[in-house]
Amino acid sequence: MTLPELSNLPEDFIWGVATAAYQIEGAVDADGRGPSIWDVFSHTPGRTKHGDDGDIACDHRTYWRNDLELIASLDVPAYRLSLSWPRLQPGGTGQLNAVAVRWYRDLLATARSLGIAPYVTLYHWDLPQELEDQGGWPERRTAELFGEYSRLVADALGDLVEGWITVNEAWCASFLGYGAGVHAPGRHDLRAAVAAAHHLNLAHGYATAGIRSIFPRASIGVTNIIAELVPADRERDADAVARLDAVNHQLFLAPVYHGEYPSLLRDLLEPYGFAELVQPGDLEVISAPTDFAGVNHYQRVIVSDDPTVELTGAREVPAGVARTSFDWSITPDALTRVLQNVAEYTDLPIYITENGASFTDNIRPDGAVEDPERVDYLTGYLGAIDDAIAAGVDVRGYFAWSLLDNFEWAEGYEKRFGLVFVEFGSQRRVPKRSAAHYTAIIRSHRDAIESRTDFAPAHQGASL
Template sequence: METKQFPDNFLWGVATSAYQIEGAPLADGAGPSDWHQFTRENGRIVDGGNGDVACDHYNRYDDDIRLIAELGVGAYRFSVSWSRIFPQGVGPKNPKGLDFYDRLVDGLLARGIEPFLTLHHWDLPAALAARGGWLNRDSSEWFGEYAHTLFRALKDRVRFWTTHNEPWVVMHNGYVKGVHPPGRADLSQAATTAHNLLRAHGRAVQAFRADPTGKIGVVVNLEPKDPASGDPRDIAAANAADAYMNRFFLDPLLLGSYPKELPPLFGAAWPAFPEDDMRLIREPFDYLGVNYYTRSVNRADPAVAPDGAAPVRQQDSTYTEMGWEVHSQGLARTLLWLKQRYGDIALFVTENGAAFADPPEERGAIRDHARVDYLRGHLRAAHQAIGEGVNLQGYFVWSLFDNFEWTFGYTKRFGVLGVDFATQRRTPKLSAEFYRETVGSRGRNLFT
């Protein structure tokens, strides 16, 4: 009988982001980010928390690299704080900020860990936010300058680069729901933000191609949008939700046009974009990162803007602490859908994980069986997709640590390593041991 396992060259990793773990946001000449300011607005964060300390990774990175190495993974996905490099967003750079990432990259390589670097994981220099942020057409040039600086500094050692992480969330939560910076709810601003994020991606890819080494991509969050019933209204709502979330960024990047459903959904709030912009947006890139957590079952509800799709909770399903349905088969569906719609593009699962209420520590370990079950099911789905011809080249667990979970503060825990935020002590969870075994066996343990 053939043994089931992942390919020999499959890249196993763990993932984090700068503002969620680094702490020390103003250290060594760094400028504030929009998230640094946003967390100081009353009522924005559930528990009143912020990223001032977080996991104190800025000061503990060397020990944290050791913990990553102990997991046996081959890669570490992290993001750079733009405002550490350019305190004003543009202009004079901050050498000490750049030095931190220089040391981090060298430390990873010394332990045989591939750096997988993200340029933008939601945090924007506050100085640029004050100039309109992603609403400003100049944002693509700002981002290009920032990207070029990082390329010059680290491209001799970093092979894998990501422009944006989940640009849809920046648009939707910042400009539709108003729950992330800058806290607005204006559809016309949302569409412009999305367009400029795409233009910024294209400009960074252009800068990257000046030195043809390494690979660059973009990371999107995707989830199947299923209708709640066979009612044509529910089917139409699910299709609209799919266009709004899953295809909003992918169609321009890979097909050269926005989904035809978007202008009617936005109505008068859909701007007229210059035709030449699409050439910049369609700059060829090397891989697509997929962040997958759940699926959404939708019923028609005109009160939900802009897609008219209201999620429906499934009675027989398990849900995480985030209120997300555990639906591992949706990962295989998503990866196969990408191949069918966009072709044989190289794919990475760049985030996959779950927030659960972990049990108390017992004899130095946290026995998070629910997270282990979640990861096992999704890893099996990833293996299934490879067997069905998907060009999936790697998988990253979200997250390495319990961390600052944006507007949820410290109330949601995704980590395979637990963190006592009062003492900064890291504690391996059962999920860390499970993942170590998975990496070491190339997934054979998933099927025994």
């Protein structure tokens, strides 16, 4: 396998893999766990592909030790996981569930004992259904409760956590969940989506304060999904790109890193009650200092003006000929430009907290899983990160999405993102060729560092 040349990566560059609780844990009735919006959504006919749900998923609640040992065997030194809010706090209020706390403490401690640094995401879309019944993210109270939940989690688990991500992809949680209705909770109400977006930003701020109240020096960030937006016609569609960028990106980047909602964004959101949402002091809460910026990146899209599209007036199509099974474009240099764009918002270190591709993978008769497309994908996108660093962007780490094939939200089990193949009937795990490729890249980077005469061991084990 040809390895990418990564001569610009820093010595303390963090290599990791990532997962999310509802996508892998299963065991939805264990530990006193309560239902989440994804339990209800996936059990509603017509919501997910083939009616798939996360009841079992990868059964990580049973196989978690094996999965951690698998990470260690691949020589991956960091693991980004999310905690299940309805497992830890079934109704979204009150004290934490002691059984779930014990399990997560065992999981985090075991990871550390295997030399794996755990990075924890507090919210990866699994809102307790009880809170949705009370209005969900369009209600300000949900953000306040999330802040209290974050404080309790930090107190219970924080001594075992290397770094914290407060919220994963607030755009998806708000606009796909409450606007388009294609994700849980499946509502079709743009006014509710806009309210959810602001309250998810506020939740990030409250969570940051909650964690810092327990661990003042904790390493904290928030993760946003950022695509490269390219106009179909440079002159005709430039305004469409600006509008889409405002709603998809600036709505979440600007308040966190600049303490403001830009004027174009406010104008676009005004018909949806945005002005009444933002209360005095909100932006100060949202923009409280953090330690890193998380970026999830998957594709470049071509944008054209289309007045029939509500809110943004912009139409998106994937760019390029090469596509994943999700029909997302494979354009590595898009990541270089995305990282440069984010660096214009903040001088904080940047971590790619998700990047990966879905392909149609199968086990061969000899037991191997060959995925040359994903091998090429990793090579290309890691090279793009190296190019961004060479251009002056402070990129400190990369978490491949995902460790395991898993429940891919509304797409069910058809879309496989894993470095490790999961045979869902037997729960057999089979590392794909891309897993070996990723391991080889990690080892090559480590070997290059150790071969330098000026190598200082103190650089190892850096955290977010």
